[in-house]
Amino acid sequence: MQKAIVLLSGGIDSCVALSCALSQKRECLALSFDYGQRHSIELESAKKIASHCGTSHTIIRIDDALFANSSSSLLNSKMSALSSTYVPSRNLLFFAHAACFAEANNASEIYFGANSDDYENYPDCRPEFIEAFERAISNGSEHRVKIVTPLIKLTKEQIGSLGRELNSPLDLTWSCYDPQKKNTPCERCLACLLRSKAL
Amino acid sequence: MQKAIVLLSGGIDSCVALSCALSQKRECLALSFDYGQRHSIELESAKKIASHCGTSHTIIRIDDALFANSSSSLLNSKMSALSSTYVPSRNLLFFAHAACFAEANNASEIYFGANSDDYENYPDCRPEFIEAFERAISNGSEHRVKIVTPLIKLTKEQIGSLGRELNSPLDLTWSCYDPQKKNTPCERCLACLLRSKAL
Numbered sequence: 332m333q334k335a336i337v338l339l340s341g342g343i344d345s346c347v348a349l350s351c352a353l354s355q356k357r358e359c360l361a362l363s364f365d366y367g368q369r370h371s372i373e374l375e376s377a378k379k380i381a382s383h384c385g386t387s388h389t390i391i392r393i394d395d396a397l398f399a400n401s402s403s404s405l406l407n408s409k410m411s412a413l414s415s416t417y418v419p420s421r422n423l424l425f426f427a428h429a430a431c432f433a434e435a436n437n438a439s440e441i442y443f444g445a446n447s448d449d450y451e452n453y454p455d456c457r458p459e460f461i462e463a464f465e466r467a468i469s470n471g472s473e474h475r476v477k478i479v480t481p482l483i484k485l486t487k488e489q490i491g492s493l494g495r496e497l498n499s500p501l502d503l504t505w506s507c508y509d510p511q512k513k514n515t516p517c518e519r520c521l522a523c524l525l526r527s528k529a530l
Numbered sequence: 531m532q533k534a535i536v537l538l539s540g541g542i543d544s545c546v547a548l549s550c551a552l553s554q555k556r557e558c559l560a561l562s563f564d565y566g567q568r569h570s571i572e573l574e575s576a577k578k579i580a581s582h583c584g585t586s587h588t589i590i591r592i593d594d595a596l597f598a599n600s601s602s603s604l605l606n607s608k609m610s611a612l613s614s615t616y617v618p619s620r621n622l623l624f625f626a627h628a629a630c631f632a633e634a635n636n637a638s639e640i641y642f643g644a645n646s647d648d649y650e651n652y653p654d655c656r657p658e659f660i661e662a663f664e665r666a667i668s669n670g671s672e673h674r675v676k677i678v679t680p681l682i683k684l685t686k687e688q689i690g691s692l693g694r695e696l697n698s699p700l701d702l703t704w705s706c707y708d709p710q711k712k713n714t715p716c717e718r719c720l721a722c723l724l725r726s727k728a729l
Contacts, residue, residue, distance in 0.1 A: 391593045397627060401634040419633035420626070420671050427619070427626030428596060434618035435600040455670035463669045467662040471654035472619050 332358045334438035335479070336429045339363050339388070341376035342522070343529050344444030344482055346504045347490050349384060350497040351481040352442045359386040360436060362429055366393040366421070369510030376505035383500045391428055422455035426464050426478070434474040446482040446490060448525055458483060491529035501530065531557045533637035534678070535628045538562050538587070540575035541721070542728050543643030543681060545703045546689050548583060549696040550680040551641045558585040559635060561628055565592040565620070568709030575704035582699045590627055621654035625663050625677070633673040645681040645689060647724055657682060690728035700729065 335357040339345045352359050361384075363377040374390060381388035401419055422443075429441045449456035458480075465478050482490050494501050506526040507516030516523050534556040538544045551558050560583075562576040573589060580587035600618055621642075628640045648655035657679075664677050681689050693700050705725040706715035715722050 389595050391595055393593075394590045396588050397590055397630055398634055419673070420630045420667070423666065423670050424626045424630050427623045431596055431619045431623050435597055454672060457669065460666060460670035463662065463666040467622065467659060467666045468619070470656065470662045471622050471659035473653060474618070 332356065333440065334358045334360065334433075334436065335440040335442050336433045336436075336438050337361045337386070337442040338425055338429060338444070339377045339381060340444075341373035341380065341504060342444075342506045343487075343494065343501060343504045343526060344446055344449075344490060345377075346380050346444075346501060347494040347497065347499045348442045348444035348481055349380065349386070350494065350499040352440075352479070353384060353386070354497055357440065357442075359384070359442075360432070360438060361386050361388040362425075362432055363388065363390045364393055364425055364428070365390055366418070366424075367395055367398060368418075370505075370508050370512075371510075372513055373505045376503055379503045380500055383503060389432070391432075393424065397424075417453065420455065422453070422460070423464070430468050430472070430476055433476045434472060439476060441476060441478045443478055443480050444482050444490075445480050446485050446487070448487045448528070452521070487525050487528035494529075531555065532639065533557045533559065533632075533635065534639040534641050535632045535635075535637050536560045536585070536641040537624055537628060537643070538576045538580060539643075540572035540579065540703060541643075541705045542686075542693065542700060542703045542725060543645055543648075543689060544576075545579050545643075545700060546693040546696065546698050547641045547643035547680055548579065548585070549693060549698040551639075551678070552583060552585070553696055556639065556641075558583070558641075559631070559637060560585050560587040561624075561631055562587065562589045563592055563624055563627070564589055565617070565623075566594055566597060567617075569704075569707050569711075570709075571712055572704045575702055578702040579699055582702060588631070590631075592623065596623075616652065619654065621652070621659070622663070629667050629671070629675055632675045633671060638675060640675060640677045642677055642679050643681050643689075644679050645684050645686070647686045647727070651720065686724050686727035693728075 339361040361381040445456040506522040508520040509517040538560040560580040644655040705721040707719040708716040
């Protein structure tokens with residue numbers, strides 16, 4: 332059985348990406364990151380999703396020192412909610428961890444839920460970035476790892492449809508970026524707006 | 531003053547790379563990694579080198595879960611000293627951290643002490659890998675970061691000479707991979723053999 336690392340944030344996209352990997356009969360190793368995000372409640376969702384799907388789940392802790400000087404509103408409570416939700420090179424960091432984890436666990440794929448509605452806001456979700464990173468992996472290691480992006484051409488609406496088709500546990504996902512919200516999302520942040528398109 | 535991240539392991543190469551950056555009048559932010567390496571004594575050397583050179587120094591802790599299943603002899607005491615010292619995609623991980631740190635701290639360069647004597651044993655020291663990674667950074671972020679490899683064409687002997695020329699604190703460096711050694715190196719491991727060529 333082919334092994335795949337699945338980047339699982341706890342949101343809709345990664346949840347559906349996991350369902351895609353499972354539907355392709357992969358043995359999935361879900362990977363989440365505790366990078367000091369103020370909406371760390373998403374990690375609870377990631378746990379529930381992995382458990383529901385019966386896959387192994389590892390949460391990697393990113394050292395706080397790395398983003399200590401970041402101005403992202405996802406990390407720094409002194410930043411207004413209107414400031415950028417972009418975290419410096421976050422996906423670069425996540426992919427690098429995933430590549431190490433894949434190599435250490437003899438997995439040949441990394442599933443990643445990037446999609447067409449992400450491009451605009453996040454350069455590190457764009458196909459050019461993903462291709463360049465894949466080339467870096469293959470130049471830096473004898474181990475072959477492919478990055479699989481089953482949602483890359485889909486809109487949020489289409490991801491919602493695909494999730495329902497695959498019986499993805501969408502009700503367990505969490506999207507809201509507002510760190511104050513623990514049970515009901517704010518319905519106003521970018522993540523909530525994109526979520527409402529999917530559901 | 532232009533800011534540069536310097537990957538500082540505590541060995542000769544990274545020490546000389548730091549001296550190169552300082553000689554180019556960079557404001558240096560030295561970055562080391564605690565990734566569960568059994569020869570963690572190198573981090574003590576990194577601290578001393580940074581302090582001697584008067585640069586800021588950050589040690590990033592890599593979550594143990596990442597390499598839990600790795601068979602590298604640098605990480606796993608169950609492996610014989612003869613097994614591979616290659617750590618899965620280690621430089622990919624270090625570069626990704628350095629790119630995040632550069633972006634969060636507004637640095638425009640990453641100094642890295644890869645050199646011609648490393649290629650053979652470590653694919654993630656080769657120029658093709660470094661170029662591919664640079665492309666991944668530039669595709670994934672608006673922030674421009676260049677990877678600077680001042681030693682890339684030098685042999686160990688030439689690095690030793692350059693270090694002496696730049697008054698690099700070579701006496702503070704540590705190379706030995708043997709985790710039992712705390713004061714005197716083993717003089718037998720690959721790292722010791724390469725070191726003896728430099729000094």
